[in-house]
Amino acid sequence: KQEVTQIPAALSVPEGENLVLNCSFTDSAIYNLQWFRQDPGKGLTSLLLIQSSQREQTSGRLNASLDKSSGRSTLYIAASQPGDSATYLCAVSGGGADGLTFGKGTHLIIQP
Amino acid sequence: GAGVSQSPRYKVAKRGQDVALRCDPISGHVSLFWYQQALGQGPEFLTYFQNEAQLDKSGLPSDRFFAERPEGSVSTLKIQRTQQEDSAVYLCASSTSAGAPYNEQFFGPGTRLTVL
Numbered sequence A: 001k002q003e004v005t006q007i008p009a010a011l012s013v014p015e016g017e018n019l020v021l022n023c024s025f026t027d028s029a030i031y032n033l034q035w036f037r038q039d040p041g042k043g044l045t046s047l048l049l050i051q052s053s054q055r056e057q058t059s060g061r062l063n064a065s066l067d068k069s070s071g072r073s074t075l076y077i078a079a080s081q082p083g084d085s086a087t088y089l090c091a092v093s094g095g096g097a098d099g100l101t102f103g104k105g106t107h108l109i110i111q112p
Numbered sequence B: 001g002a003g004v005s006q007s008p009r010y011k012v013a014k015r016g017q018d019v020a021l022r023c024d025p026i027s028g029h030v031s032l033f034w035y036q037q038a039l040g041q042g043p044e045f046l047t048y049f050q051n052e053a054q055l056d057k058s059g060l061p062s063d064r065f066f067a068e069r070p071e072g073s074v075s076t077l078k079i080q081r082t083q084q085e086d087s088a089v090y091l092c093a094s095s096t097s098a099g100a101p102y103n104e105q106f107f108g109p110g111t112r113l114t115v116l
Helices: none
Strands: A004-007 A010-014 A019-025 A030-038 A044-051 A056-059 A062-067 A072-077 A086-094 A097-102 A106-111 B005-007 B010-013 B019-024 B031-037 B044-050 B053-056 B065-068 B075-079 B088-095 B111-115
Touching: A004 A086, A010 A019, A019 A030, A019 A086, A019 A106, A030 A062, A030 A072, A044 A056, A044 A062, A044 A072, A072 A086, A097 B031, A097 B044, A097 B053, B005 B088, B010 B019, B019 B111, B031 B075, B044 B065, B044 B075, B075 B088
Parallel strands: A010 A106, B010 B111
Antiparallel strands: A004 A019, A019 A072, A030 A044, A030 A086, A056 A062, A062 A072, A086 A097, A086 A106, B005 B019, B019 B075, B031 B044, B031 B088, B044 B053, B065 B075, B088 B111
16 A cells, blocks of 8 residues: 655744655655645645656756656745745556545645 | 635534535536545545536445535535534535546635534
8 A cells, every 4th residue: 555754743943944845655656756745724736746757857946856657746945935844745646546646735834 | 817716615514514615616617526624634535527427435434424416517426314423624625627537626625514
């Protein structure tokens, strides 16, 4: 059964810093990996989707990388802002499952 | 266009009551998914539809949970005889085409169910 782990569980940094969120998964037979953002009491907003054949995707200040063989992904946030404060979730598809398998998330706080 | 919508946004039920949660996917999306998110946890897969066919219901936690999508568009998740452990946010997602694992999923805002 696929398992997804996110480290750290929580992170608090001053505004302006660059930061990295980590995601690992146990079954490398994935089709894609998505990073989501979840604000308190809200649904999930898709940030980046990386297909299994890709190594990275970029959107604005966000860059996500994928190393499928080692079962790892990172989300890099450049020049963090207070508006980036949220919970960030990593999810993989495939590995024998029809739905996405999620990690527990990283709760990020950017201090003004 | 409009995103995925869910109703109600909040539902409070007394233990033992039946509830029905509705999901309106993005128009034309073939695949529809339901997830359950407990407090402080990531979402967990419940069930998957391709059009009106329920192709995977392996994540439904008990036979009290039932989902349908009779016309291949709107879906309803029904929970019978609710228990306190059913308290969670129920998320619906849709994607453009068949082949569940391949495509990007778009999520609704969720329904927060509280069972007293």
